[in-house]
C-alpha cells in the first residue's frame with residue numbers, strides 16, 4: 001500500500017497545523033510536545049508525521065525523506081526551494097521579517113550611501129538581498145537564535161529577525177526600524193512525490209486549501 005510522510009516542526013507550526021490536518025481527516029496518535037517520538041502515526045494507516053527542526057523541513061522534503069511539509073517563508077527563502085513545489089500559503093505562524101535596532105540608534109545615518117552597518121541574523125540570504133536592494137554593503141554575522149542580544153552587547157549595530165507581537169523587542173529596549181516582508185508558513189511538496197503519489201497527496205492539498213483561514 002502506498003503511503004505519505006508529512007514533515008512538521010514542534011511549536012508554533014505544529015499547534016496551528018492541527019486544524020488543517022483535521023480538515024484532511026488526519027489525527028496524530030501522539031502529541032510531539034509531550035512525546036520524544038520523532039515518527040508519529042496517525043488515525044490513517046497511509047499517513048505518518050515526522051518531527052523535524054523548523055529549519056530542516058525543506059531539506060527532508062527536497063530529498064523525498066518526507067513527501068510533504070510545512071515551513072515558514074523565512075526558512076524557505078534561506079533554503080532556496082530546490083526540488084520543492086509550493087502550492088499553498090497556509091496563512092499560519094504569521095509574523096514579519098524586520099530590521100530592529102536599539103532605541104535611539106540613527107538607522108537612517110547608518111544606511112546612507114557610504115555608511116557601514118553590522119547586522120546579526122539567522123537570515124543571511126534575506127538580509128543580504130534586502131540591503132543589496134538598497135545599494136548597501138553590510139557586515140553580516142550569522143546567529144542561530146536570540147538575535148535580540150547582539151546589539152545589547154556590542155556584537156552588532158542592528159538585527160534582522162522575525163517580529164510578531166513586538167514583545168521581545170520591547171523587553172530588550174529595541175525597536176523596529178524597517179520592515180522587510182510579511183512571513184507565513186507554506187505547504188511544500190516533493191516534486192517527484194507529487195507525480196508518483198498524486199492520488200494520496202491531491203486530497204490533502206484540497207483539504208488544506210479548503211481549511212485555510214483568510
Ligand SMILES: Nc1ncnc2c1ncn2[C@@H]1O[C@H](COP(=O)(O)OP(=O)(O)OP(=O)(O)O)[C@@H](O)[C@H]1O
Nearest residue numbers: 011012053054055072073074075093094095162164
Ligand atoms: N514570533 C513569531 N510569531 C509567529 N511566527 C513565528 C514567530 N517566530 C517564528 N515564527 C515562524 O514559525 C517558524 C518556526 O518557528 P519556531 O520558533 O518553531 O522555530 P525556530 O526555533 O525558529 O527554528 P529552529 O528550531 O529550526 O531554529 C519560523 O520559521 C517562522 O516562520
Ligand SMILES: O=P(O)(O)OC[C@H]1O[C@H](OP(=O)(O)OP(=O)(O)O)[C@H](O)[C@@H]1O
Nearest residue numbers: 145146147161162163164165166167168
Ligand atoms: O514579536 P514577538 O511576538 O516577541 O516574537 C518575536 C520572537 O519570536 C521568534 O523567536 P523564537 O521564540 O522562535 O526564539 P528563537 O530566538 O530561538 O528563534 C523571533 O526570533 C523573535 O525573537
